[in-house]
Structures are given as structure tokens and as C-alpha cells.
Amino acid sequence: MAHEAPVAQDAPASGSPPGVPAGRSARPWDSLRRLARVHCTIEQFLANRPFERGPWLAVAFGLGIAAWFVLPGPWQWAMFLALCGAAAIAGVLVDQTGELDRDLGHLRLAILSTALMAAAGCVTVWAKSSLVGVPGIARPQVAWLEGRVIDRQDEAADNRVRLVLVARVEGAEAPMRLRVNVPLADDAPGAVEGAVVRMRARLMPPAPPMLPGGYDFARAAWFQGLSATGAALGPVQVATPAQGAGSLRAVQQALADHVRARLSGSPGAIAAALASGDRGAIAQADEDAMRDAGLTHLLSISGLHVSAVIAAVYFIALRLLGLFPWIVLRLRLPLxxxxxxxxxxxxxxxxTGAEVPTVRSVVGALLVLTALALGRDPLSLRLLAVAAVFVMLLWPEAVVGPSFQMSFASVIAIIAFHASAPAQRWFARRDEGWLAGAGRHLAMLLATGVVIELALTPIALFHFHRAGLYGAAANVVAIPLTTFGTMPLIALALLLDGAGLGAPAWWLAGKSLDLLLALAHFTAGLPGAVTMMPTMSFAVFGLFLGGLLWLALWSGRVRLWALAPFALATLATLLARAPDVLISGDGHHVGIANEAPNLLMLRDAKADFARDNLLESAGMRGEAVTLESWPGARCNRDFCSLMLTRNGRAFVLLMARGKDRIDTLELAAACERADIVVADRRLPMACRPRLLKADRALLDRTGGMTLDLTTGKIRTVAETQGNHGWFRIPERPVYPPRPAVTP
Known part of the structure; x- marks a missing residue:
């Protein structure tokens, strides 16, 4: 008798999904089982890899703030909050399916907490924008204004004074907050905080970025409550002198003047910046050298300076109090x-002015002191997360600024690097001579500098389109010199000035600053000291930041997963090419890249601002040259014409440069022969180029733009602004009716 082969009961029939018995169709809970297995895998991943939850919560809060800036308008913000709410509900219900054989505590907590923190970040910045943001004035105007000075900044290097005041502007219904630059020749000695002043000024709406990816002053002004900026057109008149005692700004200015009186030249200007935070007298050449050498962080009061002051006072107080047995027996000295x-x-x-970066630094330093007093680890990511959330609650707009990103990125890099196994092995105690120990610590200091530079390079390239290559090596000398040499000498000199004995200390402080400046100029002058890159996209920057956070906040081999986004972002950065045509928002400035060794400009910019913006956005160094001096261009008093060849195709550019009226028929014929026309005025409908007419009518709606003729991609400022309150399409000017022409 033949025996039939047994049939496996669990073998799936052809076409049945995995895990579904043969002969039975898939049911809804089969998908639920597969989802449950994914949940269990994630739960096991989280359970097997210990990590600090606090830093990830701070990251989620920051992502919620960043989402508000990236998303274009209220509908999208509301949708983001709805998605966060749905994710939080899913986190609560994630193990309520009845299909799981284990608890999903880690996964549930991760989903719930990150969703709520992201929503809280979005709500925080949305609320602050609604509370403090005020729209700028509609158009440029010249008017008389009268108001109270609330801040005064002396900028001797630029030969001006900057006043912030709440003033009534001629023709306006309500007072507004303004920032006005006053030449030193028109300044009044009594124009200090609390005084009521009167002046005639040209006012401008806060300026949006000149080009996509540029500095957005309009956004910064929105969160500062500024309605306009401008320049005084005559002497400042003090209507009512300031009443009462001097302000902190007056104390800061008096301290800066005292330092510069004791120490002249560039060393005195930098010493005043270190002592009082007043950077107004630092020469532009020294600023540029410090920036290119990667040392510009030493000029602004930040974590380094605050930490040096607090650490010095802490250890001095600890040693002095330890000399008195009565105090030692009765008080806890570390506290x-x-x-x-x-x-x-x-x-x-x-x-020093209580600027946002300084407040951020002192908050972090106070947390470190608290940890020391309680006997806890002072350098931990958890304390850093507390400081970050504190700052983001008060100044959520700082999240998208370079200062916040660079300061926290550097501290995260230091903590993560020193907590790694190789660094701890390197710092482990060992039996060795002092020379070997000093060399080992010097090598670790250099390695720490390299890690910080690697962490800060993407941020510098995104915001400034440039990064220094030798900053790590320069900081190995500059940071100890400033922390243990210059700042203590300045403090000692100020202390001895009370007895008239500060001259020797000032001389030594000046020599240390001369050494710092020599190091900066030498480093900045080295070949390849500065790397320039075109504007980086948000997606590439997000890959860099995501990789940095993953690398820093995880432990073990899983952190190496960060190499994937790093590699993609680095490849995208290296392959990025500068746009071919760069057009400012008013159409007045046009830059041509990828055609000559230098940037070609339509006009010779009288100010450095326009030229520097065009060079940075194009990722180019050196000087810009005008089109009329370029052999490939044809220019007359009204237009410049240039032919660019990309991928075998010729593009004819026609750019207006004059203000005279052009015959409509002649203009129409010229536009018909051109592919792209750029003008800083409105062109008639008869002007119809083959591809693009970037006249004032279009640029008022789009802002500045860049054109990549190889790929055909056009980027505009408007597409990065959305419907946020600080970016508005300018109103059309209202002209008086023309008088009737009588025969």
C-alpha cells in the first residue's frame, strides 16, 4: 500500500504572506503581528544600548523649533502639531494591541516624549513670534523722529554710533522700535540710554537675505522687535537728558574706555573686548585675520571667557578660604x-552686555558649578541638555543661528570625545615622566581641537560659506595664551590700577595680545588657510547635523552609523558647484561665476557688503571685476550683454545698468535676442526674453535669486521664507496723478 507524503500544516500556500498558514488569506491582524515584531526589534535596540534621554529630549525640542522656521505657514505648523499629537497617542497605545509578548516601555517612552517635546518647541517659537514680532515699515522713507534711547553701542572702528530707540516717526500712528547709525561727527554726548533725542533719518525696512542662503537680518529684527533701521542725516539733538544713575551699558563703555586708555592700538581694542565685550574698536583687518585663522570666537564673550572667570574665582576662593581653619570647620568650601x-x-x-551667547554660557557654567558643589560629574550631556532647553525656552530663534549651533556643537564634541574609550585610555594614569605626560596632554589638546573643527566646519560652511583649515593648530596656542595669560593679566592690571601700579601688567597683556594677533595674521596668510564653498542646501546641512548628533549621543559601535549621512553630505558638498548667475533682490547687483578666475560683477560695488555677499554665495575668494573690463562682455551706458556657454548651449544675458529711458521698440528687440534679462527697474510688457525676465516686478516677489544654467535650477529668497511675518512683498509705490497735458 502506497504511503502519501505528509503535508506540512504550517507551510504557506503559494502567494500567502509570510507567517500566514496555507490555505488561508491574510487577515488584518497578520499585518499587526508583523508590525509588533518591528516594535520588538526597536525595543530591543533601545534596551541593549544605554543612552542619555535628556539630550535627545533637547534635540526633539530644537527640531520642533526648526520645523516652525522651515515650514512655510500656519497651516503647515498646525499640521506638524497634529502629527506630533498623533505620534504621542501612538506612543501611548503602542503596546495595547494584545499581540505582543513583551513590554515596550523604552519605545513607548521614546515616541511619547520626543513627540511632545517637538510640539512644545514649535509652540514656543510660534508664541514668541506672535508676541514680540512687529512688521517692518512698508517702504524706505526720510522722516523726523523723536524717541527715547534704550541702547547705545559705540563702534569706533566704523566711525559711528549705533542707537536703538523707541520713537515716534513723522507720519506714523504709533511709536516703533528703531536702530539708527549715527556718524561720530553728528553724535551728541548726551545721547545715552534714557535720553530723549530728535533727529532726521533715512529709514529702511529690515533687509531680507540679499541672496538665497545669506544672512537674514529681517528675521533677526523680527524677534528683536525692530520695525526699521537707518542712518541719521544730520546732528542728533538731545531733547531730554537721561535721568538717574548710569546704566550697565555706561559702565561697560567706561570700562572699555579705561582699557583703551591704558593700552593703545589693536591690543587695546582686543583687551577692551575681553574685559567689557565692546568690539567696536577692533580694526577690520584684525577681525578678518582672526576669522580666517579660526580664532574669532576669542573676540566675543562666550563660554571660554565666562568659564575662565568663574574657574579663576572658584579656585582662588577655595584656596583663600582654606587658609582659615575656623571657616574650614564650619562651612563647606566647594559650596x-x-x-x-x-x-x-x-x-x-x-x-559685558548680557548678550544671548553670554547668557547661554553663564547658564551652562552655573550648572557646572552646581554639579561641582553637589559632587556630580560637571561635564555631562545631561547638564548640557538642561542649558540648551533653558536657552531655547527664552530665545527659541537662536536655534537657527550660528552662535547657538557652534557653541553647543563644540561643547558636545568635547564631552563626547573625552567620554570615548580611546580618549579615556589616553588620559588614564600611568607611570611616566613629566615630559612624556606633557606631550601626551598636548597631543590630546590638539586632537580635541581637530574634533571641534570637524564638528564646526559644516556649520561654518552653511552660514558663512567658508571654513578655516588650520584653526585646530592655532587654537592649541591661542586658547591657553588667552585663558592663562591674557585674561589674568588684564584682570591683574585692572586690580592694580586702583593703586596706580597697573602699568607693568598692561605691558605684559599687550605683548600677549601682540603674540595672539601675530599668530592670527600668520595662520590666515598660509596657503589654503580658508576653504570657500557655495551655498549649502538645507538637506545637506540636515545630514551633517543628524550625523553629528547621532555620533555624539550614542555609545558603542552603533554610533558609527553616523558615517553614512556624513559620507552623503560630504559627497554632496564636494560635488556642489557655484550658481552661474547671482542677482540681488533689488536687481542692482549681478554676479557671474564659473566664467573667469574672479567673480564678474555688473557694477563696481561702492560698499563691501554687496561684493562680499556675491563672493561668499559663489564660494569664491579674491576680488571681483566689473563686466565692462571683461573682454567677453559688451557694455554701453544702458546695458551689458554677455554670452555664457553651458553644456554646449549658449545663453545670452542682457543686464540693465542705466536709468535713462529706453525706446520701447529698441528694448523689445534687445529682449527678443536675449535668453535672460535682468533689471533694477520695471520693464514694459514688450520686453519678452526667451527664458526669464528678472526685472523689479519679479524680484519684488521673489527676492534675490541664483541661476544654475547647467541644471536649469532657480533658487529664490522667497522660497526659503514662506509666510513668516518678517518677509513681505513690498507694496507698489503710489505715484501722484500726472497733470493733464494741454495743447
């Missing part, structure tokens, strides 16, 4: 020293 350091840090922050 008292921490309190003294905290008071010194707060005082230093107030005297």
Missing part, C-alpha cells in the same frame, strides 16, 4: 567657592 564663582560669572555677564 562657598561655587557661590563666589557664580556671582563673578553673573557680574561679568552683566558688565
Amino acid at each position: 562657598v567657592a561655587a557661590l563666589a564663582g557664580a556671582l563673578a560669572g553673573v557680574a561679568y555677564t552683566l558688565v
Whole structure:
């Protein structure tokens, strides 16, 4: 008798999904089982890899803020909040399916907490924008204004004073907050905080980015409550002198003047910046050298300066109090020293102007002092997360700025690097001579500098389109010199000035600053000291930041997954090419790249601002040359014409440069022969180029734009602004009716 082969009961029939018995069609809960297995895999991943939850919550809060800036308008913001709410509900219900054989505590907590923190970040920045943001004035105007000065900044290097005031403008219904630049020749000695002044000024709406990816002053002005900026057109008149005692700004200015009186030249200007935060007297050449050498962070009061002051006071107080047995037996010295350091840090922050980066630094330093007083680890990502959330709650707009990103990225890099296994092995105690130990610590200092430079390079390229190559090596010398040499000498000199004995200390401080400046100029002058790159896209920047956070916040081999986004972002950055045509928002400035060794400009910019913006956006160094001096261009008093060849195709550009009236028929014929026409005025309908007419009518709606003729991609400022309150399409000017022409 033949035996039939047994049939496996669990073998799936042809076409049945995995896990579904043969002969039975898939049911809805089969998909639920497969989803449950994915949940269990993620849960196991989170359970097997210990990590700090606090930093990830701070990251989620920051992502919610960034989403508000990236998304274009209220409908999209509301949708983002709805998605966060749905994710939070899913986090609550993630293990309520009845199909799981294990608890999903880690996954549920991760989904719920990150969704709520992202929503909180979006709500925070949305609320602040609604509370403090004010629209700018509709159009440029010249008017008389009268108001109270609320801030005064002396900028001797630029030969001007910058006043921030709440003033009534002639013709306006309500007072507005303004920032006005006053030449030193028109300044009034009594125009200080609290005084009521009167002046005639030219006012401008806060300027949007000149080109896509450029600095967005309009956004910064929105969160500062500024309605306009401008320049005084005559002497400032003090209507009502300031009443009461001097302000902190007056104390800051007096301290800066005292330092510059004791130490002249560039060393005195930098010493004043270190002592009082007043950078107005630093020469532009020194600023540029410090920036190109990667040392510009030493000029602004930041974590380095605040930490140096607090640490010095902490250890001095600890040693001095330890000399008195009565105090040692009755008080906990670390707690008292921490309190003294905290008071010194707060005082230093107030005297130096209490700017956002300084406040951010002192908050972090106070948390470190608290950890020291409690006997906890002072350098941890958890404390850094607390400081970050504190700053983002008060200044959520700082998240998209370079100062916030660079300061926190550098500290994250330091903590993550020193917490890694190789660094800890390197720092482990060992039996060795002092020379070998010093060399080992110097090597670790250099390695730390390299890690910081690697972390900051993408941020610098995204915001400034440039990054220094030798900053790590320069900082190995500059940071110890400033921290342990220059700043203590300045503090000692100020202390000895009370007895008239500060001259030797000032001389030594000046020599240390001469050494710092020599290092900056030498480093900046080295071949290849600065890398220039075209504007980086948001997607590439997001890959860099995501990779940095993943690398820093995880532990073990899983952090190496960050190499994937790093590699993609690096490849995209290296393959990026400069746009061929760059057009400013008013159509007045046009830059041509990829055609000559230098950038070609339609006009010779009288100010450095336009030229520098065009060069940075094109990722080019050197000088710009005008089109009329380029052999390939044809220029007359009204237009410049240029032919560009890309991928075998010729593009004819026609760019207006004059203000005279052009015959309509002649203009129409010229436009018909051109592919792209650019003008800083409105062109008639008869002008119809083959591809694009970028006249004032179009640029008022789009803002500045860049054209890549190889790919055909056009980028505009408007597409990066959305419907946020600080970007508005200018109103059409209202002209008086023309008088009737009588025969």
C-alpha cells in the first residue's frame, strides 16, 4: 500500500504572506503581528544600548523649533502639531494591541516624549513670534523722529554710533522700535540710554537675505522687535537728558574706555573686548585675520571667557578660604567657592552686555558649578541638555543661528570625545615622566581641537560659506595664551590700577595680545588657510547635523552609523558647484561665476557688503571685476550683454545698468535676442526674453535669486521664507496723478 507524503500544516500556500498558514488569506491582524515584531526589534535596540534621554529630549525640542522656521505657514505648523499629537497617542497605545509578548516601555517612552517635546518647541517659537514680532515699515522713507534711547553701542572702528530707540516717526500712528547709525561727527554726548533725542533719518525696512542662503537680518529684527533701521542725516539733538544713575551699558563703555586708555592700538581694542565685550574698536583687518585663522570666537564673550572667570574665582576662593581653619570647620568650601564663582560669572555677564551667547554660557557654567558643589560629574550631556532647553525656552530663534549651533556643537564634541574609550585610555594614569605626560596632554589638546573643527566646519560652511583649515593648530596656542595669560593679566592690571601700579601688567597683556594677533595674521596668510564653498542646501546641512548628533549621543559601535549621512553630505558638498548667475533682490547687483578666475560683477560695488555677499554665495575668494573690463562682455551706458556657454548651449544675458529711458521698440528687440534679462527697474510688457525676465516686478516677489544654467535650477529668497511675518512683498509705490497735458 502506497504511503502519501505528509503535508506540512504550517507551510504557506503559494502567494500567502509570510507567517500566514496555507490555505488561508491574510487577515488584518497578520499585518499587526508583523508590525509588533518591528516594535520588538526597536525595543530591543533601545534596551541593549544605554543612552542619555535628556539630550535627545533637547534635540526633539530644537527640531520642533526648526520645523516652525522651515515650514512655510500656519497651516503647515498646525499640521506638524497634529502629527506630533498623533505620534504621542501612538506612543501611548503602542503596546495595547494584545499581540505582543513583551513590554515596550523604552519605545513607548521614546515616541511619547520626543513627540511632545517637538510640539512644545514649535509652540514656543510660534508664541514668541506672535508676541514680540512687529512688521517692518512698508517702504524706505526720510522722516523726523523723536524717541527715547534704550541702547547705545559705540563702534569706533566704523566711525559711528549705533542707537536703538523707541520713537515716534513723522507720519506714523504709533511709536516703533528703531536702530539708527549715527556718524561720530553728528553724535551728541548726551545721547545715552534714557535720553530723549530728535533727529532726521533715512529709514529702511529690515533687509531680507540679499541672496538665497545669506544672512537674514529681517528675521533677526523680527524677534528683536525692530520695525526699521537707518542712518541719521544730520546732528542728533538731545531733547531730554537721561535721568538717574548710569546704566550697565555706561559702565561697560567706561570700562572699555579705561582699557583703551591704558593700552593703545589693536591690543587695546582686543583687551577692551575681553574685559567689557565692546568690539567696536577692533580694526577690520584684525577681525578678518582672526576669522580666517579660526580664532574669532576669542573676540566675543562666550563660554571660554565666562568659564575662565568663574574657574579663576572658584579656585582662588577655595584656596583663600582654606587658609582659615575656623571657616574650614564650619562651612563647606566647594559650596562657598561655587557661590563666589557664580556671582563673578553673573557680574561679568552683566558688565559685558548680557548678550544671548553670554547668557547661554553663564547658564551652562552655573550648572557646572552646581554639579561641582553637589559632587556630580560637571561635564555631562545631561547638564548640557538642561542649558540648551533653558536657552531655547527664552530665545527659541537662536536655534537657527550660528552662535547657538557652534557653541553647543563644540561643547558636545568635547564631552563626547573625552567620554570615548580611546580618549579615556589616553588620559588614564600611568607611570611616566613629566615630559612624556606633557606631550601626551598636548597631543590630546590638539586632537580635541581637530574634533571641534570637524564638528564646526559644516556649520561654518552653511552660514558663512567658508571654513578655516588650520584653526585646530592655532587654537592649541591661542586658547591657553588667552585663558592663562591674557585674561589674568588684564584682570591683574585692572586690580592694580586702583593703586596706580597697573602699568607693568598692561605691558605684559599687550605683548600677549601682540603674540595672539601675530599668530592670527600668520595662520590666515598660509596657503589654503580658508576653504570657500557655495551655498549649502538645507538637506545637506540636515545630514551633517543628524550625523553629528547621532555620533555624539550614542555609545558603542552603533554610533558609527553616523558615517553614512556624513559620507552623503560630504559627497554632496564636494560635488556642489557655484550658481552661474547671482542677482540681488533689488536687481542692482549681478554676479557671474564659473566664467573667469574672479567673480564678474555688473557694477563696481561702492560698499563691501554687496561684493562680499556675491563672493561668499559663489564660494569664491579674491576680488571681483566689473563686466565692462571683461573682454567677453559688451557694455554701453544702458546695458551689458554677455554670452555664457553651458553644456554646449549658449545663453545670452542682457543686464540693465542705466536709468535713462529706453525706446520701447529698441528694448523689445534687445529682449527678443536675449535668453535672460535682468533689471533694477520695471520693464514694459514688450520686453519678452526667451527664458526669464528678472526685472523689479519679479524680484519684488521673489527676492534675490541664483541661476544654475547647467541644471536649469532657480533658487529664490522667497522660497526659503514662506509666510513668516518678517518677509513681505513690498507694496507698489503710489505715484501722484500726472497733470493733464494741454495743447
